[in-house]
Amino acid sequence: MDFEIDGATAEKLEEARDWGEREMRPAGLEADREGRPLPVDHAYFKKFLARGDGRTRWRGPGEDATHESAASDAGNRTVSALLLSEEYAYWDRGVTVAGPGPGLPEPSVLSLGTEEQKERFLGPFLEPDRPRWACFAMTEPSAGSDAAAIKTLARKDGDEYVLNGAKCFIGGASRADWILVQATLDPEKGRAAQRAFFVEQGTPGLGGFKIEKKMGLKAYESTSFTLEDCRVPVENLLGGEERYERKAGFKTAMRTFNAGRPVIAANAVGMGRAALDEALRFAYDHGLLSRDRIRDRLEAMSRKLRMARLVCLRAGWLADLERPNIVEASMSKALAAGVAQEVTSLGVELLGTVGAKGDHLIEKLYRDVKAMDIVEGTGQIQRMIIAREIVQLPR
Numbered sequence: 001m002d003f004e005i006d007g008a009t010a011e012k013l014e015e016a017r018d019w020g021e022r023e024m025r026p027a028g029l030e031a032d033r034e035g036r037p038l039p040v041d042h043a044y045f046k047k048f049l050a051r052g053d054g055r056t057r058w059r060g061p062g063e064d065a066t067h068e069s070a071a072s073d074a075g076n077r078t079v080s081a082l083l084l085s086e087e088y089a090y091w092d093r094g095v096t097v098a099g100p101g102p103g104l105p106e107p108s109v110l111s112l113g114t115e116e117q118k119e120r121f122l123g124p125f126l127e128p129d130r131p132r133w134a135c136f137a138m139t140e141p142s143a144g145s146d147a148a149a150i151k152t153l154a155r156k157d158g159d160e161y162v163l164n165g166a167k168c169f170i171g172g173a174s175r176a177d178w179i180l181v182q183a184t185l186d187p188e189k190g191r192a193a194q195r196a197f198f199v200e201q202g203t204p205g206l207g208g209f210k211i212e213k214k215m216g217l218k219a220y221e222s223t224s225f226t227l228e229d230c231r232v233p234v235e236n237l238l239g240g241e242e243r244y245e246r247k248a249g250f251k252t253a254m255r256t257f258n259a260g261r262p263v264i265a266a267n268a269v270g271m272g273r274a275a276l277d278e279a280l281r282f283a284y285d286h287g288l289l290s291r292d293r294i295r296d297r298l299e300a301m302s303r304k305l306r307m308a309r310l311v312c313l314r315a316g317w318l319a320d321l322e323r324p325n326i327v328e329a330s331m332s333k334a335l336a337a338g339v340a341q342e343v344t345s346l347g348v349e350l351l352g353t354v355g356a357k358g359d360h361l362i363e364k365l366y367r368d369v370k371a372m373d374i375v376e377g378t379g380q381i382q383r384m385i386i387a388r389e390i391v392q393l394p395r
């Protein structure tokens with residue numbers, strides 16, 4: 001593995017640092033203090049678009065540039081994206097996720113969507129006229145880790161599908177132009193019967209949006225909603241009916257998750273780094289650096305973060321080589337989320353009463369970081385995946 005950061009990535013990291021300090025950190029603190037997501041018309045989102053962000057990676061009709069082919073063009077695309085993900089989360093992870101764009105479902109649409117679907121659903125993200133969001137809805141009140149147990153039902157009726165069910169904790173659902181909803185044709189048939197559907201905002205039957213209360217990451221909304229006799233045309237089935245293969249529906253969701261695990265790991269490393277810097281600054285300002293027990297804590301924080309970053313970058317390096325990375329992707333997330341929780345906790349301890357007061361960045365980081373262990377497969381689930389791969393159990 002080459003650890004040198006190429007010139008283009010270094011430049012982007014410099015820009016990210018400047019943007020993060022100027023815009024992201026203040027927006028994150030504002031949302032946290034006000035205890036609500038950044039509103040849709042927040043100035044941050046307009047600046048975000050003006051900066052050229054919030055766009056799709058799809059290159060437009062007729063261009064055969066899927067995520068995969070674009071990835072193979074640039075040798076270190078994933079590693080570079082991970083370093084940027086770490087930097088943005090350093091400044092504010094909630095604001096990173098809050099940003100407009102095709103978000104979590106984009107990789108699935110790029111790799112499995114029909115040309116017509118890419119044009120319809122990603123087209124508006126080519127040169128967005130306003131901040132636009134899209135989101136991916138898998139989790140249900142009774143199905144989180146066991147994603148194969150979802151109950152949202154899709155019934156075929158002529159040239160439509162009728163969706164019924166409830167989703168929860170879905171990032172950006174009430175503001176999304178469309179939601180990629182994971183549903184099942186038959187809950188008894190588990191994974192094989194799952195499909196993903198584009199449900200556009202305003203479709204009759206889609207409603208009941210309720211923004212959940214969260215302990216951290218308040219800058220973006222996590223929202224529950226219901227689907228009641230919600231009808232979508234067959235053209236809204238991801239990949240189209242003719243391209244459907246057995247188990248492809250569930251694989252859609254897993255594809256989304258596999259792409260995301262090292263990103264969550266990188267986010268966690270970034271948040272841990274922010275906590276380390278706060279702790280270092282505090283120790284310096286208060287003349288604590290000569291104390292062994294303070295230095296011991298700072299050393300542990302630094303060492304563990306570096307270890308987590310290395311595993312994360314290895315997962316990205318394998319992806320760039322188009323080599324299987326399932327174990328490394330899960331390891332990176334399991335390790336980095338745990339390390340970041342430990343590091344933010346040590347940081348709060350090191351600051352003593354100042355850290356525990358509730359108005360210090362380190363306390364916010366401590367609350368924000370817990371979700372890194374939960375989203376896109378909890379720590380326990382990652383460890384199960386790793387163990388299964390090691391002993392070669394069927395997936």
Ligand SMILES: Cc1cc2nc3c(=O)[nH]c(=O)nc-3n(C[C@H](O)[C@H](O)[C@H](O)COP(=O)(O)OP(=O)(O)OC[C@H]3O[C@@H](n4cnc5c(N)ncnc54)[C@H](O)[C@@H]3O)c2cc1C
Binds near residue numbers: 376
């Ligand atoms: C901030 C935030 C944002 C989110 N955003 C989204 C989103 O955009 N889209 C979306 O679809 N979902 C989203 N989620 C939901 C998230 O994916 C789920 O919370 C997660 O999958 C865990 O599911 P659960 O909460 O139902 O917990 P459960 O699955 O009920 O698990 C509870 C506990 O049991 C453990 N556990 C479960 N099964 C096993 C097992 N077999 N062996 C050992 N331990 C086990 C888990 O690790 C966990 O500790 C979000 C959640 C949060 C907190």
